[in-house]
Amino acid sequence: MAEAGAAAPAPAARLRLYSYWRSSSAHRVRIALNLKGVEYEYKAVNLLKGEQSDPEFMQVNPMKFVPALVDGETVIGESFAIALYLEDKYPERPLLPQDLKMKALNLQIASIVCSGIQPLHNLTVLRFIEQKVGTGESLPWTQQQIDRGFTAAENLIKGCAGKYATGDEVQLADVFLAPQIFSAVTRFQVNMSNYPTLARLHDEYMKHPAFQAALPDRQPDAPSST
Template identity: 80%
Template sequence: MAEAETTATAARPRLYSYWRSSCSHRARIALNLKGVDYEYRAVNLLKGEQSDPEFVKVNPMKFVPALVDSDGVIGDSYAIALASIYLEDKYPDPPLLPRDLKRKALNHQIANIVASGIQPLQNLTVLRFIEQKVGAGEVLPWTQQQIERGFTAIESLIKDSAGKYATGDEVGLADIFLAPQIYAGLTRTKIDMSNYPTLARLNAEYEAHPAFQAALPERQPDAPSSA
């Protein structure tokens, strides 16, 4: 990837993404909510394109998403979505975090449960390791356990305080992290959402929101037609 390829114009950032990646899914939602016109660059994780030397120049951790904006590269989905780090500063409207300190803290707490307590434990690298070391039959039970543990915690946190969305009547950072994880739980892991009525209700709102709809995995240019 030539130097020119690692620099995006200020008017059109470049998002390196994989259609099925929940981390990439988060970044797409955030960019859509902010109304950012971005260029989509597919990185096929199943084909190992994240290890291509040219992509490693963009993100040495070999993860998607990676956002190239102006002369900077942000190679982490939490950094991309997190208000004080990037998008909130550069594209302040609409805000991803409320002014109320308690609700702001709750947004961060929920995002962290997903980003640290669920997603890393059921990503492709971990599942391949379990399959190789323990057996293919253990992959689904492991994944379900990690998601259900996180969903139970989040349901408890918001069941008495959620508004239209997770922490109020406006979309927040928590929703950007929740929506892809719920989607993955439903489509890939067959999680029974009747155990999480608040999250199930929120998911119905996500499914009806244009920014969330446009970010769906099956709507990305690198998604297979069967998706």
């Protein structure tokens, strides 16, 4: 019990998320924060205007990538690391199962997305392809990378998926798959009939409030929001 006259403890500062509305990496973190029920301050970084190279943001993330999460003196500039940090800090709504096999599957799918698909078609890669290979060449490149990753993910989960990727509860695999499938459908003209399990999951994600709130066009820096 606090002594009479003692100052009340200061409320914990809200987390700050540096994000760009269309970034699928930032999209993952928004979903995780929503699922955990964590309030945060949204700090927009316009990648098309080069704001990731502003000295102020480079102090936050020298790699000049979004997302970046600031929690007091803790600064994390990579979506996988952010997701695991949130998992440890807010364990009440777990995103990783206790079963070691299913936990490994969730981590594997998340790794496929964040290492084997998304970096191969991020903005800097697409610009390089357009400049060095030719106009219009970035789309078939992107489709090829998504196809390879989606084929692997489809085969990994088709025998164990329930309502969601690895069962009937939303878990880490869903946090990473949802933005990648969304961008494949809305931006990169990927034929999802080749991936029936992933296509069904996409329909489920679009119904879930935490996923809906994280959608790109619902962010404060989306063109339709301003």
